[in-house]
Every structure is written in C-alpha cells, then in structure tokens.
Amino acid sequence: MTAIDISNVTKRYGDELALEGLDLTVREGEVYGFLGPNGAGKSTTINLVLDFIRPTAGEVSVLERDAQEGSLEIRERTGILPEGIELYDRLTGRQHVEFAIESKAADDDADELLERVGIADAADKKAGGYSKGMAQRLTLATALVGEPDLLILDEPSTGLDPNGAREMREIIREENRRGATVFFSSHVLGQVEAICDRVGILRDGELIAEDSIAGLEDAVPNRTRLRIRLDRIPEDSAAALSAVESIDGVSEVEAEGTTLVVSVADEAKTTVLRTIEDHGVTVEDFETDESSLEDLFVAYTAEEREVAP
Amino acid sequence: MSAIAVAKKDFRDAVRSRTLLVLTALFALFTVGGAYLASWAAEVFEGGAETTLDLIIALQTPAGYLVPIIALVVSYAAIAGERESGSLKFLLGLPHTRRDVVIGKILGRTGVVGVSIVVGFAFGLIGLFAFVGSVSLVDYLGFTLVTLLFGLVYVCIGVGLSSMTRSTTKAAIGAFGLIVFFWFAWSILVQLLLYAVEGQFFVEEFPDWYVTLLSLSPDAAYGSALGAVLGESGLTMSGMYGGDELPLAAGPWFGFVVLGVWALVPLAIGILRFDSIDL
Structure with missing residues (x-):
C-alpha cells in the first residue's frame, strides 16, 4: 500500500x-x-x-x-x-x-x-x-x-x-x-x-x-572530512590550495587560518597529506570524522558534482 | 455541512474587526440622523406622518449608501486576504471543498453585515420613536429584511471579487471601482447612450430600454424591491418615470429578480474561478 x-x-x-x-x-x-x-x-x-x-x-x-x-x-x-x-x-x-x-x-x-x-x-x-x-x-x-x-x-x-x-x-x-x-x-x-x-x-x-x-x-563513496593543522600558512597558499583541490578524490577544501578542512575519499587521504607537505609546511596534527548526512547532502545537492547512483 | 463550519468560524473572526465597529457606528449615526430628518419632513407635510415616507427618509438613504460600503469592506479581503497571508492553507488543509469555503465566507460575512444592519436599524427605530413618535413595525421589518438581502447581494459581489485574486489591493480596487460604477458611471453611461440614440438628453417620454437599463443596477433593484414590499411606488422606477406601461425590468417585484442575479452571478463566477486556481 x-x-x-x-x-x-x-x-x-x-x-x-x-x-x-x-x-x-x-x-x-x-x-x-x-x-x-x-x-x-x-x-x-x-x-x-x-x-x-x-x-x-x-x-x-x-x-x-x-x-x-x-x-x-x-x-x-x-x-x-x-x-x-x-x-x-x-x-x-x-x-x-x-x-x-x-x-x-x-x-x-x-x-x-x-x-x-x-x-x-x-x-x-x-x-x-x-x-x-x-x-x-x-x-x-x-x-x-x-x-x-x-x-x-x-x-x-x-x-x-x-x-x-x-x-x-x-x-x-x-x-x-x-x-x-x-x-x-x-x-x-x-x-x-x-x-x-x-x-x-x-x-x-x-x-x-x-x-x-x-x-x-552506502550510495556515496566513503568520504572523510580531514581536519589538518599546519604549523604555518604556506608561502604560496593559493598554489597549495589548488594543488590539494586538484587531487583525485578531493571534493571540497576549506582553509581556516592554519587549519585546512578537506572532504576526501578514503583512498586519497595520504595523497592530500603528502601534497601539503610538498608545499613546505609541516602537518602538526590531523583528525578525521565520519561522513555525516550533512556531507551526504552536500555531495548530492552541490551543483558541480555527479554522484554515481 | 462544511460550509456552515466555515461560516461560523469566519463570522467569529470577522465580527471582531475594528473597521466593522466604526462603520456600524457611522451607520447608526446616519439612521438616527435620518430619523431626525424624517420628523422634520413630517412637519413640513403637515400631519403627513406617512409611515413609509418616514422609513424611506430615515433608512433607505443611509442604507442605500452605507450597506454596499460595509458589505464590500467586510468581504473584499475574505478570500484574497487569506490567500495573501497563507491562512487559506490552514483552512483548506481541513476537509472543506473550495466551494464550501466560498459559500461559508458569503454566509459568515453576510452574518457580519447583518449584525451591522440590525444594529444600525435598531438605532434608526429608536430615533423614529423619539422624533416621529410612531412607526409601522411590519413595514420596518420588511424594510430590514430587504436590506439584509441587499447586504447579501453586495457580500456575494465582494466575495466573488475576492476569490479571483491573490492581492487584497486588487480586490479593494475592484470593490470600490464597482461602487463608483454603480453610483455614478452606470447612470452616466445610460444617459450618454440616450443621447447617442435620441440626439438629446431631454426626451418627452423615456424609451423602455432606458428605464430598463437604469433598473438593472443592484441599487435600483433595492429601491424596486423595497417599493414592492412596502407597497410604495415612489421608490421604484415606475414611480420615477411615470409611464403607464413599464418594461418588465422596471416593475417593483422584478427588483428581487435583479437582486438575485446580482447575487448569483458573482457567486457562480467566484466558485468556478476559485475552484481552478493554484492557491
């Protein structure tokens, strides 16, 4: 019924x-x-x-x-x-x-x-x-x-x-x-x-x-939100950001001072960390949180992304 | 009966309006003033304390002008206002058909206008007793009933208009445009038509079509219907235009037919229109 x-x-x-x-x-x-x-x-x-x-x-x-x-x-x-x-x-x-x-x-x-x-x-x-x-x-x-x-x-x-x-x-x-x-x-x-x-x-x-x-x-590939704390802001921060953004599996990058929040597929996590270190800064600390419905919502409704059904 | 539930709720809501209080007070003032004028007229006509004439002076003039205004003020926002504010979604979220809503609104608002008329006429009655001294209560009752019908007709027109638009501003403009139309434009247009046909404004005998057209406004029909009930021809087209053989539409009892048409046509248009729109 x-x-x-x-x-x-x-x-x-x-x-x-x-x-x-x-x-x-x-x-x-x-x-x-x-x-x-x-x-x-x-x-x-x-x-x-x-x-x-x-x-x-x-x-x-x-x-x-x-x-x-x-x-x-x-x-x-x-x-x-x-x-x-x-x-x-x-x-x-x-x-x-x-x-x-x-x-x-x-x-x-x-x-x-x-x-x-x-x-x-x-x-x-x-x-x-x-x-x-x-x-x-x-x-x-x-x-x-x-x-x-x-x-x-x-x-x-x-x-x-x-x-x-x-x-x-x-x-x-x-x-x-x-x-x-x-x-x-x-x-x-x-x-x-x-x-x-x-x-x-x-x-x-x-x-x-x-x-x-x-x-x-389940429908959305496992996503993690990675909060990365850096020792300082990289000299060429714009280049660093775009480098992170261009990594396969990264869907969103946000910079809040020396903290970087990256939404990323699980398998791309280490690539993100390595890319950041390549830009001459040290990762002091990082933490991850499980994908919440919020992320899922963003994944589904954001204009520019296509998510496989 | 779902329309009755809507009507009861609507009456409770609308009768608490402050504007209504002001208009009713104004109406009472006019009927008392009319009663005073009636006593003055009775003196002029020397012992001509002709009861119906008193009533006409005391009541018809204020009612003829104020009842349409009160009825339209009370009804123009009946549906458009609820559409504009969104409370119509509360009302139609409950199991009422849209037709029930239109009919309920008409009944509820007619109740409100009825209260206003009864209060105004009660003051008029007191005034007549005070200034004139005697009143025919039977005639008075007939007068009140016809006036209630007149109020109902204008409520139908007001609610009909209100169901056609989402904007109370447009509904208000429509309502007051209509008053201006009935009070002034109607007779002016008919005069112009007379001029166009006859080549002059003053003719020896008015043609039938001219008298017919003038008889078809709700206000003229109110006069005719009153004349029919009171057995007084002075109010009607036949009284004003003399002729022995009058067109059907100018006959006193035909006033009720005209009033009926003015009530039912806007009601039907309103229901049909409201039934098909997106809220």
Whole structure:
C-alpha cells in the first residue's frame, strides 16, 4: 500500500519550472523525510499532494485516491502542517483546534491536544499574540485532530527551539507508532536522520536520491572530512590550495587560518597529506570524522558534482 | 455541512474587526440622523406622518449608501486576504471543498453585515420613536429584511471579487471601482447612450430600454424591491418615470429578480474561478 504516489509530475509556473518529471513513493506506515535546500521544490510537491495547486503534467495519488478528485476524502484522513503558518489572529488557540475538530467531525478534546503540543496555558489567548513556535505547535495540534492516517509536515521545526524540535520529533514518533504515515520536509538534516525510515533528496525540482539513511550512506563513496593543522600558512597558499583541490578524490577544501578542512575519499587521504607537505609546511596534527548526512547532502545537492547512483 | 463550519468560524473572526465597529457606528449615526430628518419632513407635510415616507427618509438613504460600503469592506479581503497571508492553507488543509469555503465566507460575512444592519436599524427605530413618535413595525421589518438581502447581494459581489485574486489591493480596487460604477458611471453611461440614440438628453417620454437599463443596477433593484414590499411606488422606477406601461425590468417585484442575479452571478463566477486556481 502506498500513502503517496507521485508519478512523472511536472509543475510549471509560467516559464519557471518548479518540478520536472518527479517520481516519489511514500509507503504506508513509514516516516519519509523529504530533504532539499530552500527553493528545491519541496513545498510545491506538498502543495500538489494537498491539491492546493494542480500539476502541469503527471499523476498524484494520496491514500490510493486521485489528489484532485479525492481531495476531500484525502483531507478527512490527513493532518497537515503547512509551511509558514498563518493563523486567524482574532481567534484563540482553542477556537482553532475546535474548528479543526468540527471540520473533521472528530471527537477529540481540544484541551488535551493543546496540552500534548505544550501550549495548554495559551489556549485562551488569541493566536495573533502567539510566537512563531507557538503558532507551529498550535498548527500541529490541529493536524493531530481525528487521528489522521497521514501526517504531512512542511518544515515542522521552523520557529522551534531545540527543545521544541525534540518534542516535535517525539510526537512524530508517537503518531507513527499509532500507525500514521508521516511525510515531512526539512532542510535540517538532524531532524531527518533521527526519525526517518527513508529519505528523498530533492534538487532543482528533481528527486536525485531516494533510499534509507543507511542506503544513502552506502550510495556515496566513503568520504572523510580531514581536519589538518599546519604549523604555518604556506608561502604560496593559493598554489597549495589548488594543488590539494586538484587531487583525485578531493571534493571540497576549506582553509581556516592554519587549519585546512578537506572532504576526501578514503583512498586519497595520504595523497592530500603528502601534497601539503610538498608545499613546505609541516602537518602538526590531523583528525578525521565520519561522513555525516550533512556531507551526504552536500555531495548530492552541490551543483558541480555527479554522484554515481 | 462544511460550509456552515466555515461560516461560523469566519463570522467569529470577522465580527471582531475594528473597521466593522466604526462603520456600524457611522451607520447608526446616519439612521438616527435620518430619523431626525424624517420628523422634520413630517412637519413640513403637515400631519403627513406617512409611515413609509418616514422609513424611506430615515433608512433607505443611509442604507442605500452605507450597506454596499460595509458589505464590500467586510468581504473584499475574505478570500484574497487569506490567500495573501497563507491562512487559506490552514483552512483548506481541513476537509472543506473550495466551494464550501466560498459559500461559508458569503454566509459568515453576510452574518457580519447583518449584525451591522440590525444594529444600525435598531438605532434608526429608536430615533423614529423619539422624533416621529410612531412607526409601522411590519413595514420596518420588511424594510430590514430587504436590506439584509441587499447586504447579501453586495457580500456575494465582494466575495466573488475576492476569490479571483491573490492581492487584497486588487480586490479593494475592484470593490470600490464597482461602487463608483454603480453610483455614478452606470447612470452616466445610460444617459450618454440616450443621447447617442435620441440626439438629446431631454426626451418627452423615456424609451423602455432606458428605464430598463437604469433598473438593472443592484441599487435600483433595492429601491424596486423595497417599493414592492412596502407597497410604495415612489421608490421604484415606475414611480420615477411615470409611464403607464413599464418594461418588465422596471416593475417593483422584478427588483428581487435583479437582486438575485446580482447575487448569483458573482457567486457562480467566484466558485468556478476559485475552484481552478493554484492557491
């Protein structure tokens, strides 16, 4: 069973191509992380799933229904946290949740939901006075109404402090355990790494990778970040830098004073160190860290690199 | 019924607007002022405390001008504003069809305009009792109901406009352009047409098409409908243009038909348009 099935979808705004031939499948019961830099087309995709916008070409189906024809039924079974939340300034938090309960013909208790997202004390305050984080929590509360089968969260940690982001993740886990499929977008990798079963990476309107986190890590050649401390800056530092950059297997070089940070394939590490010493400086110390999702993300989304699938 | 849920929420939200409070106060001021003028008129016409005439002076003039303004101010941003701010995604993230949203908005905002009309007319009623002394409550009720319908028509026009654009500025320009059009441009254009056809502005008997065209604006239709309900011909085109045989459109009861068309056409265009757009 698939919760979301996007097949060969293109979305054009005038001359601007927002999505091109996108294929994406979210399986029932999984937590799917949708990663990509801002402007990659994540929100466009979510808007298509919710029938806020219509595709120029291609098919979108959600919970086995056509996203356009079956939009009402889809939204009856879906909880949504859209990007850049705007609420009704003149209505209180509780009124928002009550409206969602009435709209979904659910029998939830508004106060219980507000308690769950941690804003029970602001229930009677007008949403116009809410901070960004509170608005985000309130919208999450409305998304949880009626125990939805599918939760769609667009950048859910926006406006939340680390503690709030952790609580958000905890709620996502609880909902998933209850049986809900979760589809959420983020440009914050830690969010995704911590709770996702699978991840899709979007770049310039195209899905460039879709896999489990472990699978994605395997897909990228083992990369190490090498931090090298030198005794001094080489006399011809530009030449030294370009020499390092031109080594086969080096993808990125950054100089911070006498420290050099090099992203490099494992097998090229010693070549890097030797090349540096060739430029008349001594390597005082160096350390490596394992490739994190961050590097993986850079590897997949940076324009100039091609990574074998 | 999903539209009702939207309407209730929308009413709660919009009725708390400060602009509405100011406009309602202004409206109340005008109806009380109108009641005062009505008492003055009653003296002039000596014992001619003709109840319907009092009502017309006290209520029709302020309502004819202020109800369209209040209704458009209350409704022009109903959908465009939510699209602009993004709260429409909250609303449509919940299981409401876009048609439910348009209809809910119209019901909710008509409720808001209704509160304003009822408050304004309540003050007018108090004014009439104070200055004139007697009022026909049946006529008064009829007057209020027709005015509520008039408010609904302008809310439909406002929400219809609002559903066609993402920009509240454009919606506002559209709404007030429309007021100017109905109040001034409509009759001027019809006059010009008369000149073009007849070669002069003053004719002995106005042609049927001229009276028909003048009867088709929502404001003229409000007058006709009031005349029909109050059994008073002075308000209607037939009263103004005398003739024995009037074109169908100028007949008092036809005012309701015209009002209905002015409500349904913008509503239909709004729903169709809003259904097909990207938010």
